[in-house]
Amino acid sequence: MRCCRYMKFDYAEESLRTGLYKVSHPSEFNDPFECRGKYINYEEPLRKYVHDNYERLKFEKIREWNISSPEIQAGLTEAAIFLDYSETVSESIDASWIGAFDDRMFVMCFVKERGLKPTSDVLFWSHYADSGKGVKIAFDMPEESGDSPYYVREVNYTDKIPTFDCSQMKDFFRGDEVTDYIDLLSYTKGKAWEYENEVRMFVSREYAENGEHNYLHKKVSSSGKEIVMVRLGHLCVRRVDFGPRVDRERASRLISDLKKLKEASHIVFHEAVLKPGEYVYAYEKVA
Numbered sequence: 001m002r003c004c005r006y007m008k009f010d011y012a013e014e015s016l017r018t019g020l021y022k023v024s025h026p027s028e029f030n031d032p033f034e035c036r037g038k039y040i041n042y043e044e045p046l047r048k049y050v051h052d053n054y055e056r057l058k059f060e061k062i063r064e065w066n067i068s069s070p071e072i073q074a075g076l077t078e079a080a081i082f083l084d085y086s087e088t089v090s091e092s093i094d095a096s097w098i099g100a101f102d103d104r105m106f107v108m109c110f111v112k113e114r115g116l117k118p119t120s121d122v123l124f125w126s127h128y129a130d131s132g133k134g135v136k137i138a139f140d141m142p143e144e145s146g147d148s149p150y151y152v153r154e155v156n157y158t159d160k161i162p163t164f165d166c167s168q169m170k171d172f173f174r175g176d177e178v179t180d181y182i183d184l185l186s187y188t189k190g191k192a193w194e195y196e197n198e199v200r201m202f203v204s205r206e207y208a209e210n211g212e213h214n215y216l217h218k219k220v221s222s223s224g225k226e227i228v229m230v231r232l233g234h235l236c237v238r239r240v241d242f243g244p245r246v247d248r249e250r251a252s253r254l255i256s257d258l259k260k261l262k263e264a265s266h267i268v269f270h271e272a273v274l275k276p277g278e279y280v281y282a283y284e285k286v287a
Contacts, residue, residue: 012135
């Protein structure tokens with residue numbers, strides 16, 4: 001799949017030199033609706049879940065709320081526990097889903113080249129590539145295989161948050177139908193974001209953190225925040241475009257150094273220039 005990333009120069013330069021690219025958790029994204037769902041008809045499945053697991057749930061509530069009074073403990077009936085869960089179930093389920101993604105996956109976001117509008121290209125240079133001082137890297141993402149550490153999904157844009165009918169569950173928030181729904185939430189966004197033409201690469205945290213694969217790298221930023229990066233290498237990089245306000249001296253040095261690397265010698269380089277008479281960019285080859 002052909003896709004690209006718009007990046008600040010410093011980040012792009014580090015990635016192009018090392019083959020490492022920053023990944024994130026969905027909870028770090030700027031859209032508060034990430035991985036959010038709408039749940040209907042959950043009362044009966046929840047009631048059955050509370051009934052089947054009453055003793056365990058009661059014990060958990062006693063410990064969570066630090067209840068020592070026998071009278072209050074006796075008041076934790078099935079009906080009381082059900083009421084407590086049902087009042088917050090939608091919110092808590094939403095939170096648990098995005099938490100589950102953070103535990104299981106790293107995510108890298110791209111722009112799909114097919115269908116990318118010139119007007120969106122202009123916005124991306126300003127929003128993600130440091131107001132035109134950055135870099136756009138174009139990739140040919142390899143086809144995923146059965147043993148691949150990642151999978152790729154085109155983002156689905158919709159007017160309504162996907163609804164999940166809990167009455168269809170075989171067990172309370174377990175089973176294939178639940179897994180499929182959670183997967184759908186991870187690559188579904190509102191129509192307002194459609195101009196981004198986004199593609200997401202989901203990286204298995206379990207695989208990435210397996211030291212044998214040399215796939216995941218961690219470092220600490222100057223502010224003390226941990227940054228997680230995964231290795232994509234140079235072979236999937238097809239083209240590098242420099243923004244209209246890029247530091248040309250730095251760009252020239254980067255081109256020269258990459259040309260010396262055998263594994264990066266295939267990469268072509270362009271510069272984004274203002275197209276006369278239009279509010280779009282044209283691209284001129286520089287190396």
